[in-house]
Amino acid sequence: MTDILGRVRDVFRPDQRADPDRLVERLHAVNRFLATVDGHLPDERLVAAHTLIERAGTRLALSLNHTVVALAGATGSGKSSLFNSLARFEMSPVGVRRPTTGVTHACVWGPLDGAARLLDWVGVLPRHRFVRESALDGADEAALHGLVLLDLPDFDSVEWSHRSEVDRLLGLVDLVVWVVDPQKYADKVLHDSYLGEFHRHRDVTVVALNQADRLTANELTRVLADLRRLVDADQLGGVPVLATSALGDAGTAPLRATLEQAVAERQAALRRLSGDVDTVVEGLADLVDTGRADDDVDRPTIRRLIDALASAAGVPAVAEATEQAYRHRAVAATGWPLARGLRRLRPDPLRRLHLAEAPAEPERVPDHGGLLGLDRPPVAATSVPEPTAAQRSAVGLAVRAVAERAGATLPAPWSAAVTAASRSRLADLPDALDRAVASTDLGVQRQPIWWRLVNAVQWLVTVAATVGLGWLVLGYAVRALGLPELDYPLVGSAPLPTVLLLGGLLAGVLLSLLVKPVIRWAARRARWRAEGRMHDAVAEAARGYVVTPVREVLRAYAEARSALAVAAPR
Ligand SMILES: Nc1nc2c(ncn2[C@@H]2O[C@H](COP(=O)(O)OP(=O)(O)OP(=O)(O)O)[C@@H](O)[C@H]2O)c(=O)[nH]1
Ligand SMILES: [Mg+2]
Numbered sequence: 001m002t003d004i005l006g007r008v009r010d011v012f013r014p015d016q017r018a019d020p021d022r023l024v025e026r027l028h029a030v031n032r033f034l035a036t037v038d039g040h041l042p043d044e045r046l047v048a049a050h051t052l053i054e055r056a057g058t059r060l061a062l063s064l065n066h067t068v069v070a071l072a073g074a075t076g077s078g079k080s081s082l083f084n085s086l087a088r089f090e091m092s093p094v095g096v097r098r099p100t101t102g103v104t105h106a107c108v109w110g111p112l113d114g115a116a117r118l119l120d121w122v123g124v125l126p127r128h129r130f131v132r133e134s135a136l137d138g139a140d141e142a143a144l145h146g147l148v149l150l151d152l153p154d155f156d157s158v159e160w161s162h163r164s165e166v167d168r169l170l171g172l173v174d175l176v177v178w179v180v181d182p183q184k185y186a187d188k189v190l191h192d193s194y195l196g197e198f199h200r201h202r203d204v205t206v207v208a209l210n211q212a213d214r215l216t217a218n219e220l221t222r223v224l225a226d227l228r229r230l231v232d233a234d235q236l237g238g239v240p241v242l243a244t245s246a247l248g249d250a251g252t253a254p255l256r257a258t259l260e261q262a263v264a265e266r267q268a269a270l271r272r273l274s275g276d277v278d279t280v281v282e283g284l285a286d287l288v289d290t291g292r293a294d295d296d297v298d299r300p301t302i303r304r305l306i307d308a309l310a311s312a313a314g315v316p317a318v319a320e321a322t323e324q325a326y327r328h329r330a331v332a333a334t335g336w337p338l339a340r341g342l343r344r345l346r347p348d349p350l351r352r353l354h355l356a357e358a359p360a361e362p363e364r365v366p367d368h369g370g371l372l373g374l375d376r377p378p379v380a381a382t383s384v385p386e387p388t389a390a391q392r393s394a395v396g397l398a399v400r401a402v403a404e405r406a407g408a409t410l411p412a413p414w415s416a417a418v419t420a421a422s423r424s425r426l427a428d429l430p431d432a433l434d435r436a437v438a439s440t441d442l443g444v445q446r447q448p449i450w451w452r453l454v455n456a457v458q459w460l461v462t463v464a465a466t467v468g469l470g471w472l473v474l475g476y477a478v479r480a481l482g483l484p485e486l487d488y489p490l491v492g493s494a495p496l497p498t499v500l501l502l503g504g505l506l507a508g509v510l511l512s513l514l515v516k517p518v519i520r521w522a523a524r525r526a527r528w529r530a531e532g533r534m535h536d537a538v539a540e541a542a543r544g545y546v547v548t549p550v551r552e553v554l555r556a557y558a559e560a561r562s563a564l565a566v567a568a569p570r
Contacts, residue, residue: 018203018270026277027056029566033284036559040417041287052280055172056273058121063114067268068122068148069259070169072194073179074187075099075154078210081246082179083107083151086256091130092151099154099162104169107132109263110145118148122172143260156189170194174268175204177255179244181211182219185227191234199235200282201275204268207231208255212243274569281568288561290409295554297547301398301405305546306539308398312391313433314384315534322442323527324349330519333447334454336508337462350444384437387430399423399546406550414557421549429545436537442530448522454515458508465504471497 031053034046071079080092080101092105106124108115109132119129132141152169153162170176178195180187198205209227212220220243228241240258245251262268310316325348332343387395399422407418475486475497488495 017265018267018274020270023270023274023277024060026274026567027053029563030277030280033560033563033567036556036563037287040421040553040556041413045284045287045413048283049280051171052273052276056276059172059269059273062118062121064266064269066108066115066118066146066148067175067259067263067266068118068150068173069175069177069262069268070150070152070173071177071179072152072155072166072170073210074156074181074184074190077154077179077181077184078246079154079179080105080151082208082210082244082252082255083149085246085249085252086149086259087130087132089130089132099157099159101151101153102159102162103128104153104165105151106130107149107151109133109141109147109149115148122148122150122169124150144256144263146263146266147259149259155194156187174272175206175262176201177206177208177258179208179210180227182209182215182223185209185223186230191230195231195234195236200278201272202236202239203271204275205236205239206255206258207236207239207241208244209241210244210246213245213247213251277567278569281564284564287411287413288557288564289411295551295558297402297406297550297554301401302542302547305395305398305402306535306542308391308394309429309433309542310535310538312387312395313437313534313538314387315437315531315538317385318437318442318534319527319531321349322444322530323523325442325444326523326526327519329444329447330451330515330522331512333451334458334512334515334519336512337458338508339512350442384434395429399426402546402550406554410557414553417556418550418553421553422546424549425545429541432541432545433538436541437534440530440534440537442533443526444530450518454511457511461504461507461511463504464500465502465508468497468500468502468504472501 030049034049034053037046071083073079075098080094083092083105084090084094087107091107093100104122104124105128106119106122107130108119111133112129112131116129132144150169150173152166153159155163155166155170157163157166176198178190180190184190195205195207207227209220209224215223224241224243231237231239231241242254242258244255328343328346328348332340335343400419403415403419403422406422407415410418471486471488475488478484478486488497490496491499
């Protein structure tokens with residue numbers, strides 16, 4: 001007996017106790033991963049992780065003083081016989097008709113109270129629950145107090161319901177004893193579909209070669225060695241492989257000792273869940289297997305996107321119109337007053353684009369999750385020319401380039417998420433660009449001081465010319481009426497009214513000719529300034545509608561990656 005206990009201790013490596021805090025930390029990390037990737041990755045890739053979180057939460061909330069052990073195996077291997085033998089009672093029917101056990105039976109060592117909710121969760125019907133707490137046994141059974149032993153139907157059953165019951169329970173129990181018999185221990189289904197799949201649960205797996213009494217000592221040694229080899233090939237090296245017999249107490253002693261050890265340690269539930277986390281993390285590993293951990297989208301690509309959007313939004317056309325409008329207004333404000341009336345007859349180039357009004361409030365770009373259309377000031381639609389087919393396709397290409405550059409190094413599902421994010425707000429983009437242009441202050445509303453100065457001079461010389469003209473007209477009138485002639489003061493040899501009239505006219509024309517190049521230069525500056533401002537507004541829209549959604553996916557990737565690193569086994 002001491003020998004068996006020694007081996008069992010060895011097997012369960014008591015020095016490597018499952019740390020509940022670490023397990024909870026890992027589960028939290030998986031939960032964080034799920035929250036982070038929600039909406040970015042396909043749901044079918046996340047089923048196992050969701051199941052783990054749900055099961056682990058429930059199992060940890062239920063009794064950790066109980067260890068739920070399942071006897072699993074092929075039909076006729078002797079699960080029910082072992083179950084009865086360990087319980088020392090005929091609780092689960094043993095039969096000659098195969099398969100015999102159709103529903104799971106449970107035996108609880110110790111009081112049923114704490115185990116009842118556990119069995120409700122596991123799904124064992126009350127009429128198939130038994131309690132092994134007999135005063136007659138005295139201290140004999142005390143070492144198994146806390147054991148909840150389940151006798152499962154056969155895993156490879158002809159009955160579909162048996163197989164699904166087994167698969168369901170194998171996902172819930174704390175420890176599995178695989179019961180095999182000397183005839184079918186090498187069964188392919190057992191090894192490929194079950195033991196092989198359990199390699200992450202090495203700490204909570206036991207293999208029992210039952211019906212050992214049917215073999216001679218030599219045969220038993222040979223079969224055990226062969227079974228050991230197969231189990232090792234299932235990546236279950238170190239898992240206990242025990243010989244058992246359901247006939248008599250001695251045959252179940254090694255298994256009983258193993259179970260006593262598991263019950264005493266109260267570690268199986270934690271180890272099982274740790275194994276589950278290992279499996280889930282392994283299954284998700286390919287989703288975070290590239291090193292990228294920043295949320296940067298490269299600048300040249302963004303610049304190309306902004307350029308494409310700017311030309312689709314009609315920024316060059318509006319900039320051109322701004323230059324013309326500046327010239328139009330400047331000439332109207334500084335030109336020769338008598339010619340201004342003609343200038344006013346010409347339409348303002350910005351008015352043609354419905355951009356002549358004062359700009360609306362700058363648009364607030366919605367943050368992530370914000371409802372588009374809320375909190376926006378009403379901005380009248382502009383008449384900026386619709387983007388051409390070529391401009392549209394340039395925008396499409398630029399958006400695709402952003403997604404491709406950002407998602408290039410990511411695992412495929414994340415690249416797809418990046419592409420989807422880059423396109424997620426495209427439908428709102430044309431409207432946003434129109435608003436960006438409409439809300440930009442083009443800087444043509446204010447009148448510069450120099451316009452006013454030139455204007456004042458223009459009026460001054462015009463008034464001088466008018467005064468000169470009036471004076472001359474008065475002189476002619478006086479002469480015509482035969483009244484004494486007016487004496488014009490002389491400037492040099494020329495009379496003052498003539499000087500005023502001609503000088504005023506000449507000065508007005510000269511001044512308007514002189515300011516022309518200045519107006520041209522200032523109009524170009526106004527164009528550049530307007531272009532810069534519209535570019536900034538378009539860049540803002542590009543960020544809000546294309547780059548930010550892409551960045552959010554990149555950030556989610558980095559977060560998911562770090563969450564999974566915490567969840568990974570150390
Ligand atoms: N000699 C011997 N016979 C055994 C042993 N264990 C089980 N048997 C016999 O093997 C047959 C099948 O036993 P069960 O306990 O019903 O097998 P099972 O694994 O529960 O089968 P299912 O309920 O159909 O999945 C019965 O006739 C048992 O008497 C054993 O250790 N030694
Ligand atoms: Mg049975």
